Amino acid sequence: MVDSPIRKIIHVDMDAFFASVEQRDDPSLRGRPVAVGHGASRGVVAAASYEARKFGVKSALASVTALRRCPELIFVRPRFEVYKDVSGQIHEIFARYTDLIQPLSLDEAYLDVTANKAGIETAWKTAKAIRAAILEDTGLTASAGISYNKFLAKLASDHRKPNGQFAVTPDMGEAWVETLPVSRFHGVGPVTANKMKRLGIESGADLRTKSMEFLQRNFGSSAEWYFAIARGIDNRPVNPNRIRKSSGSETTFDRDLTEPGEIEVGILKMADDVWRWCDSRKTFGRTVTVKIKYGDFQQITRSRTQPSVIVTQENLRRSAIDLARTVLPPVKGIRLVGVTVSNFGEASAQGSTAGETKLPIFAESQAA
Incomplete structure (x- = not known):
């Protein structure tokens, strides 16, 4: 950092993205509590509008719990192709301001504007221009965090939500981090926070206040990260070529299944979802993983790595079914199945190599 200019990083995060798209496209939903997902008894909320969040409705919440908290909640089935298209528009806007864009999902990304491609006076004004362009082109609002590293920029983008922005400057970073609960830190999940x-x-x-020795003893390989972020330090660059490691899809059944044939139908559907992503991007993997979650929420996985990459849909289907059959017939009812492909590499049949896609796969079943 001594030999380099202080980086200018912007983290852009769309406000309640999926739900906001639905409210934009259906005026009758505006100002009302909306959840994107399947409202069936076994469904899960994929996204919630800010009106719904006031009642404690949030993503990953069971639909029945969401309705209990907010009886007026309106469920809207997800339209992931629409969200992908809008995300594409947003990324085109990013590209006007920087060539260094690292997408995290359909609705958020890191931007390194140190080079000042757009010739705007400050990173603060750049963030305002980006948010204004998003609103003009898509009719949606975004929040932004501006700082000298990715960790602080991501924290800052949540500080003035929705439709706001916040900057953490080099002279305030360390002191600002000290005021925050660790549960807000990227890399500190609920289990670690507890x-x-x-x-x-x-x-x-x-x-x-904790020494490196203390952190290593209690948190192992994560110790260096926790030691650094407690001091506002994060030297990770914005990497537009970050390699994607896997692609998967999963679905929750309407009821716990025990019949092998019904379970295999679900496995094949998930394999087909994943294949569509792999084939469209000519990105193929060697490792197939099948995920099984039972009715009591016990979860198991079965994986197998092939000698070469899987370049046909039929081979992926066969691999997934073979793995599923190692636990069929089930010892108890199964509520969820998933299929993932990983270990991407060269596909000799297509002559392609794997790389990150800027828009991760989102199968409709993931909202179930």
């Missing part, structure tokens, strides 16, 4: 709480770590200030 463990930290048991160890007396609830804020960034608490985390900073």
